[in-house]
Amino acid sequence: MNTHEQPERVQTDISATATARRRGRPHIFAILAALGGRYGWRWWMPLVVWSVAATVSRLQANADPSMFPFLTSAYETFTIASLVAVLIIWISGSRLAISFGHRRGHVFALTSIMTVGMLVGTQLLAEIADQIEHAAVGRSAVRVLATRVPGAFEDGGEPVTSPLFNDVLFWTLADLSSLMPIAAAFVVMVCWQLRWSWRGLLPGLLLIPVAFFAHMYLWLVVQDLARGPRQDLVAEGLALGVTVSVLLALAWLAFGRTPV
């Protein structure tokens, strides 16, 4: 220690600083920035993929409208890209955030909120874009942003005319219910890709049918109990909330033990 010239010593109390920080709040924007990576690419990557898919679909539809009677691949591409982005955020972004020194619990909470929000946002955005396109091009024209096959969910092949809130929110939740197995799959991916060994993978695999049936059972029970004009919506929301909570609790068991 005596071989170098000693610079002037700064008087500090590191322990006191650490104590003061214990009262601090999580660095929310810092964690979000770390999760997103350079220029936050993990957050907006699905939008770029969606834009490209929509552009290609529009060009194809303009060239041969007969090939697009109902819907195009843009919506599916958007959904898949969002799921891929969610996986990348969990596998890569969350580890980067922890390596910067953020608390694991804070990273998990924010990643959970943001990725579940991202899936909901994807659905909402797609629905809203579909509505806008619907209004812009008319009912009979080809819609490249369509989110579902006309006739399957629309009354007699006619567009649904219910208020935007009911329509969008209901179908968003209904679509999310079909994502439950995928949510379980991403728990598995987290365990597996982040090297939590087979002890994480096996419960994850079992989660897929368990989560699906548990959600269906809850939906039936709540729907039976709920009364009112928005019975389906309430039932779906409650069942989904419980299922997602259980999935997140299990995901924390995996994430909390994941080496970085």
Add this chain to the structure above:
Amino acid sequence: MTSDTAAVRLAGVDLSYGKGTTALTGVTVDFQDETIVGLIGRNGAGKSSLMRVVAAREPRIQRGRVTVFGVSVLKSPAGTVHLCGEKWPSSRELRLCDLMRHLRRVHDRFDEPRAVELLTAFGITLRRYAASLSRGQRSAAYASLALASRASITLLDEPQLGMDAPSRALLYQAIVEEQALLPRTMVMSTHLINETAGLFERVVVLDRGRVAADAPVDELCASYVRVEGQFEVVSQLPTLQPPERLGTTARAIVKRDKVPASTNAHLSAVSLQELSSALTTTPGRQS
């Protein structure tokens, strides 16, 4: 050694990676506040694992407790600990200036001019991607950011890996300067013990996941002595390793208080490097 003023405390920590791979066994050690601690041991001794446990990067400990300033490491405030290691997950997609920006958001005391100064001294520009740097440059860049982050607990896991001699000298000088400017707890693992021994106030020697020694450097070196003399004489002593035979004579390292005062063997001081080798088991040989 344990005390109430420890910045980092590991108490009876066991860590294993599946069956048959034990990284740490019953590790109990304290790292005092405002000290530079050397962490030495052979390959696979558990140095990196110990650092990852302290940095909350490895939460799979089977037994024991790890605290930082009295708080469980998993609940310690963000930015309390910074680990500078060979692997930095997903960091290669970022430029050094991006890494610096991210670290600044977590570490309240991050000194950006200092980071630039250190990187410039190593001849590295902020626009470079971590992936585009050579092994030694990347080590220098990560170490510069670690020192500039000024985390209360700074863990340097072989920070000089791949660095040339002048760069290593620059790094050691930077560590001394940083400790003088803003004292903090630094733990540095290394295999270049002769080069770095002067930096350490205390040293922890790990041997196959166990703490083989934990003491101030001078005290540790002074408590052992090299004995050279007739083979019959040396072989009667409780040596750390089997005596090294040279014809009719032999030499070995022995604890000073185990050497009889009446011995006619020649006694000489041992360096930390020699002691480290003697205290740790040769891979493949059971102690």
